[in-house]
Amino acid sequence: MLFYKYYDTPEGQDIYKKAFVTSKYAALTGLGIGTYDVLMYSHPKGLFNTAYRFGYFIVPMVGMATTFAVTANAIQNYRGKNDELNYFLGGAASGALFAVWQRSGLIALPAAVVLGVAAAIKKQAYDNNFTFFPQIKYATKSAVNVKSDWSLVKDVEELKTWTTADIRMSSFIGARAIQSQDRHCAL
DSSP states (O other): TOOOGGGGSTTTSSSSHHHHHHHHHHHHHHHHHHIEEEIIIIOOOHHHHHHHHHHHHHHHHHHHHHHHHHHHHHHHHHHHHHHHHHHHHHHHHHHHHHHHTOOGGGGHHHHHHHHHHHHHHHHHHHTTTOOHHHHOSSSSSSSSGGEEOOOOOOOOGGGGOOHHHHHHHHHHHHHHHHHHHHHHHHH
């Protein structure tokens, strides 16, 4: 269940697994935001107050993620259609929960619309194979790849006509020429 991805099964199936996946990501996000809050902003004293601050962020975010997954999949099962409206309504339900978390009725409608539109865009992107954050390919991923030749052009052995002695001699001659110019300028 830890390696299950949201889109491993069709919409409307395995709702509990989908809720777990979204909750997992929400918990990790809440942990990051809670850590930032504890270290940089609130500075709680004691273990209980620190845990409370972490819970203040983690619990609502997990609730919002679970609400999205359950609502979107339940509506898909009810309607029998797999479209953006299911995601919009799931995002809108999460936006309403966000307004409850913030204890502000003023942001209920904007939060519902913003999260609903974001969810609908995500659904549209998934249906059209669009990636928001493409995988970055690094040149070296392990110690084994360090030995690989990453140059764009391979060396041509026929063009290597120099030797290390030639390089040392040319640098020696260049240094002697600079010294002689300095002596002539000083006179």
